[in-house]
Amino acid sequence: MSTTADAGPAASPHWAAAARAVALFAIDPAGLHGVSLRSLANPARDRWLALLRDYLPEGAPLRRVPNHITDSRLLGGLDLAATLRTGKPVAERGLLVEADGGVVVLAMAERLSAGVAGRVGGVIDRGEVQLERDGLGLRSTTRIGVVALDEGLADDEHPPVALTDRLAFLLDLSAVTEADLSVPALPAEAVAAARARLGSVGIADEMVNAICSAALAFGVASVRASLLAIKVARAAAALAGRDSVTQEDAATAVSLVLAPRATILPNAEPPEEEPPPPDEPPPPEENSEPDPPEEPEEQEDADSIDPKELEEMMIAVAQAAIPDKLLAQLREGKTVRSRAQSSGGGRAGAAKKKGRRGRPAATRAGEPTANTRLNLIETLRAAAPWQPIRRQEAEREGRISTLVEVRRSDFRCTHFKQRSETTTIFVVDASGSAALQRLAEAKGAVELLLADCYVRRDNVALVAFRGKQAEVLLPPTRSLVRAKRSLAGLPGGGGTPLASAIDAAGMVATTCRDKGQTPVLVFLTDGQGNIARDGTPGRPQAEKDAIESAQALRIAGFATMLIDTARRPQAMAQKLAAEMGAKYLLLPYADAQAMSRAVKATTADSVAAESRRG
Known part of the structure; x- marks a missing residue:
């Protein structure tokens, strides 16, 4: 039985697209990589996140990542208490490793630093966390999906491009009303069945070519977008109960993945004129039997479509799905930067890296100064792996060994940054x-x-x-x-x-x-x-x-x-x-x-x- 991901006929196009995207994302979070969800904290965003929780497999972790998270908590690092207790380096699992097989939610992603965005993007690409710090060298398999909560108010406030370029969906819930939220959603059983069917879904070469041609026509430069659109098309086919991608599935992919990334409008080409019909039909041959009916051949032609027509169909679908505000700018002949390309920022002033006030920017080796503060925890982390060696040195030199011996080379200081006017x-x-x-x-x-x-x-x-x-x-x-x-x-x-x-x-x-x-x-x-x-x-x-x-x-x-x-x-x-x-x-x-x-x-x-x- 065919099942669609629509939110229902009574839903607005904005909520229908959002409901369809959350179902497709829940089918393969690690494969589709994630969603950039532009919305303030409101019932629409809460409803979307609730649907995501319902659609994810039972037991799949859903972790929230704060904007100010440290690298040791994000990727993992030295477990200071266990290391001091056992006398040898003990690794601590990071939040991304804990979310393996599930989804992480990035709060206030428009304020996310480029460094954190790059590290999350690297984990998405590799499918693992590579930890080489504090005397540790570990590799942990980490297949996650990401939901970036974009709460930016201005047009130029967006999450870093290093993150959004890797996410399949760029959604905007600002036009969703509370009436839309009352529309029944797709049952979780249909998403679970599609997840089990996804591995057997295939896609024909002409569908791949049509999706890539649509991306090229709309100026979507990133190859990632085309690859993600192909994965979304397969997920849409699985959700509809099909074993191969059809035109409808490809249209869903280009409307959800490529349309919000459009930077130009394709040049309209005049339709080719059909050749005029012949004046007279050819005379039938003598002693010839009438031709058999051609219904099976016509049916075969109906199931297959000309590649050129398929490309034009994908382009038309993508153009119809472009957000109104973006479409107005494109119609004016302006080459715009999509949300995936926008670097964000630019309103709050430059980040000043000096001073002892503001948001912590980085922790580096060095002695405390007037503009930095000694980070006691990181200092102890740096000193902990060397304690067995330092105790042996103390015994050889006849010194009394302390519980933790800290040297100048272990000092770690926190540097701060604050936004200037x-x-x-x-x-x-x-x-x-x-x-x-x-x-x-x-x-x-x-x-x-x-x-x-x-x-x-x-x-x-x-x-x-x-x-x-x-x-x-x-x-x-x-x-x-x-x-x-x-x-x-x-x-x-x-x-x-x-x-x-x-x-x-x-x-x-x-x-x-x-x-x-x-x-x-x-x-x-x-x-x-x-x-x-x-x-x-x-x-x-x-x-x-x-x-x-x-x-x-x-x-x-x-x-x-x-x-x-x-x-x-x-x-x-x-x-x-x-x-x-x-x-x-x-x-x-x-x-x-x-x-x-x-x-x-x-x-x-x-x-x-x-x-x-x-």
Whole structure:
């Protein structure tokens, strides 16, 4: 009997896809690797996790991994108490080893560090935990599935790509309503029967080719996605009670695995014209018996489909399943980054690695300093394997052996990191050219960006330039009212001291960086400087000084964006953006959302640069 994984006819498409995915994932958690579940803590997420518990085999472990887990607890390490008691190294099983044959749930996966994500991804790839630390060298078979709970609020907050690239499903429950949850779910017996049938399910080569072609058509670069889609198609066939993958099973796979990863829309090709029918049918041959009925042949043709038609069908199914928000961006002709490709982060500022406050970042060998703390447990772990040797040395030297002998080489210190604040510095051209043309529009654009920064809890600063020099109208602050007042009272007219503005913005950014903040510079100018750095008029010298200041800004490594306020692209503004390493955006074609996205992208670059610098 055929059984589908649908949540039911009354369920919304979002919940139907989520219910289908949880059933397929429970059939083969280790083979499908996992699910990225984007949702806040709500009834929909609780219902999805409850279904997962019901669908998993009896006795299969389901372990929750906290965001701040240590490597020793995640992968295993030295059992300190047992080692000190027995006098020899004793290994402790890590949480991933304990979850062998089951599923681990990663809490707040959007905040997961790249290191932890990489280690979990390595265990998924190898199917084992390799432990080589604290004098131990062990290999433990570990076949697990992963559920990454993504609680990110912004579009650019996602789990690390090292993890999501390995997971079969990227689900979003934000559109699921409580009414959807009342729809009866698939019985657990059907999932158990599909799990037993999965090993005997085959897939034809044309199905594999169609799935891979669909991935290529939608710009899904990772080969993992195609391999996972093939596994999902086999699981869907097993759930439907079939021994081989059909078009329906392949369509389920591309809609659940490939559609959320789409980065482009396939180019529509005109349909090929069918050849015209012959004018007259050929005359029947004499003394020939009538042809036998061709019903069996037609039935055979109905069961088999042309590979080209199969590929087109898979592409159409995937396009129909693309999330609405992603589809709108693709239709605008934009090449977007999918959730599996998004690196996440970029809002909270760079991670500062110095200081004794914040979240523990790493534990390393070394003596305690003003910026680190001695980690007593890890120090004892490092010293424990050497105790038998040190006791023998003490006996040979005639010293009294202590219970635990700790040496300087055993010291392990904890290093901390904390997120710095992001400061967006707006540098506004209030000179005569800008005042006559676009100053009003520039002010409106800055007000929109200021409001967006306020929502993100960023600090903002305002630098204006006109006459002979630039002026810091507003030092870094979180007061949106003060920023708007300073901007509203900004007069226009006079020369364009562009070099002075770049220097002033660089000094403000340097001060912010010295305070531990992450600066982002946003210039609004047409690039037509005519006042040199020393205040004398003259366009050639002014442009030369502006280029020198821009190059110095680039050397400092600040993330920068230049919004051209002219009505048409200005060559000098483009050259200035290139010299300072800034992103270039033309104001007439940049609405509020486009500018906001550009500022967010620039902020993300700044965070990454500052993190590497730290």
